Amino acid sequence: MAPSQTLVSPDDALALMNRNMDVLEGAVKEAAKQGAHIIVTPEDGIYGWVFTRETIYPYLEDIPDPEVNWIPCTDPTRFGRAPVQERLSCMARNNSIYVVANIGDKKPCNSSDPKCPSDGCYQYNTDVVFDSEGKLVARYHKYNLFMSEASYFNYPKEPEIITFETPFGKFGIFTCFDILFREPAVVLVSELQVDTVLFPTAWMNVLPFLTAVEFHSAWAMGMGVNFLASNTHNTIMSMTGSGIYAPDGARAYYYNMKTEDGHLLIAELDSHPRLSTAFPPAVSWSSYASNVESCLPDENDFSGLIFHDQFTFTELSKPEGSVTVCQKDLRCHLSYKMAEKRDDEVYVLGAFDGLHVVEGQYYLQICTLLKCKSTDLSTCGQPAETAQTKFAKFSLSGTFDTNYVFPEVLYSGVQLAPGEFEVLSDGRLQSKNGTSKPVLTVTLFGRHYEKDLPHPLRSFL
Numbered sequence: 178m179a180p181s182q183t184l185v186s187p188d189d190a191l192a193l194m195n196r197n198m199d200v201l202e203g204a205v206k207e208a209a210k211q212g213a214h215i216i217v218t219p220e221d222g223i224y225g226w227v228f229t230r231e232t233i234y235p236y237l238e239d240i241p242d243p244e245v246n247w248i249p250c251t252d253p254t255r256f257g258r259a260p261v262q263e264r265l266s267c268m269a270r271n272n273s274i275y276v277v278a279n280i281g282d283k284k285p286c287n288s289s290d291p292k293c294p295s296d297g298c299y300q301y302n303t304d305v306v307f308d309s310e311g312k313l314v315a316r317y318h319k320y321n322l323f324m325s326e327a328s329y330f331n332y333p334k335e336p337e338i339i340t341f342e343t344p345f346g347k348f349g350i351f352t353c354f355d356i357l358f359r360e361p362a363v364v365l366v367s368e369l370q371v372d373t374v375l376f377p378t379a380w381m382n383v384l385p386f387l388t389a390v391e392f393h394s395a396w397a398m399g400m401g402v403n404f405l406a407s408n409t410h411n412t413i414m415s416m417t418g419s420g421i422y423a424p425d426g427a428r429a430y431y432y433n434m435k436t437e438d439g440h441l442l443i444a445e446l447d448s449h450p451r452l453s454t455a456f457p458p459a460v461s462w463s464s465y466a467s468n469v470e471s472c473l474p475d476e477n478d479f480s481g482l483i484f485h486d487q488f489t490f491t492e493l494s495k496p497e498g499s500v501t502v503c504q505k506d507l508r509c510h511l512s513y514k515m516a517e518k519r520d521d522e523v524y525v526l527g528a529f530d531g532l533h534v535v536e537g538q539y540y541l542q543i544c545t546l547l548k549c550k551s552t553d554l555s556t557c558g559q560p561a562e563t564a565q566t567k568f569a570k571f572s573l574s575g576t577f578d579t580n581y582v583f584p585e586v587l588y589s590g591v592q593l594a595p596g597e598f599e600v601l602s603d604g605r606l607q608s609k610n611g612t613s614k615p616v617l618t619v620t621l622f623g624r625h626y627e628k629d630l631p632h633p634l635r636s637f638l
């Protein structure tokens with residue numbers, strides 16, 4: 178992988194992409210050898226990042242609509258020069274495995290189209306899927322571009338809701354920053370009822386709520402869907418964290434900020450998770466918290482910033498008990514018991530109800546049990562990666578006025594807690610038998626899509 182702000186020839190661009198595809202091909206062969214049906218590779222994994230509209234151009238290919246029934250491996254020149262699609266298609270066909278990859282699409286246009294960019298071409302961040310015979314079966318243009326990406330890729334005119342059927346379930350696909358927004362992510366699951374989401378990503382981790390493994394596993398659980406998240410691994414950019422997630426928790430995940438090693442994850446999932454006996458029941462997110470006592474103004478409450486959002490906090494000053502904290506319409510309730518109350522660690526219960534406005538605008542309702550960075554309360558909300566306090570019990574709930582709440586449990590060292598917690602139908606997120614490791618955060622991350630600004634105004638500031 179190499180960044181590119183200088184203009185290179187199409188041959189040099191292809192040489193770089195071939196080096197990246199050499200790595201991906203190794204993973205494809207190994208996955209197929211181990212019996213996998215489908216493999217997802219990361220966003221930016223082939224062409225890289227940091228471009229201008231001009232410098233990305235040599236990396237782009239015209240990717241046709243999959244309805245043309247095309248196997249690039251056997252008919253490589255049918256739609257012009259397409260060496261990247263040809264190689265991906267052959268990887269799929271030669272190894273009898275579905276291959277999901279992120280590449281760049283170009284669509285020439287002219288002045289008959291009033292929206293045609295001045296350089297005469299639409300350029301899209303695009304996911305493609307080749308089936309086990311190498312046929313192009315899905316093409317998805319990323320709808321929610323992240324920050325500077327919008328300077329070299331175009332927004333598609335409408336959100337594309339892309340699904341395809343396989344012998345092992347119905348699939349949907351979207352890319353990275355899309356996960357924060359309603360379209361196409363929520364539509365694919367709630368309306369199109371896909372079984373499994375494919376998710377190429379280049380995700381920079383942000384503690385305490387937006388590390389990749391934490392947020393992606395929580396989204397899978399909150400939405401009740403299988404989720405295959407393939408992240409770019411680049412520790413300098415805080416990118417690490419891929420996972421294979423089922424609605425009841427992670428089946429496999431990888432988080433490694435220590436070395437630059439990539440890692441192939443393999444796991445078995447239910448093809449139709451909604452039909453499984455393990456499928457979690459529907460949740461009425463505000464049921465429990467609506468029936469606990471309301472908030473009174475509390476002189477012990479204080480404010481603090483988490484990722485630029487102003488939370489209201491209250492300290493967990495006793496080894497066990499029940500606490501409530503409120504902000505605007507959101508009331509958060511926690512009942513807890515620490516395994517041991519330590520003098521050198523402080524935990525708080527926090528609430529946030531408002532519009533997040535940094536690196537995109539999205540409306541949030543969040544209840545969180547959180548370890549502060551130090552015992553100084555002014556550090557509460559700053560990223561903390563380690564903790565020492567285990568909890569014998571936690572039960573967190575809130576008066577959310579959205580159905581889209583994603584339950585996160587993150588242990589010391591940015592580790593997940595599969596099988597150790599559950600969400601009850603009344604909206605309580607609770608430990609089953611206490612925590613096996615010290616706790617960084619337990620969070621109910623709610624998204625209020627109806628209050629969002631229209632696309633694409635919300636995507637950058």
Ligand SMILES: NC(=O)CCCC[C@@H]1SC[C@@H]2NC(=O)N[C@@H]21
Pocket residue numbers: 220322323352353354355357378379380381382383387536
């Ligand atoms: N390539 C992308 O679309 C990456 C976007 C995900 C980044 C997540 S969402 C907001 C947080 N800000 C970050 O820097 N990382 C988080």
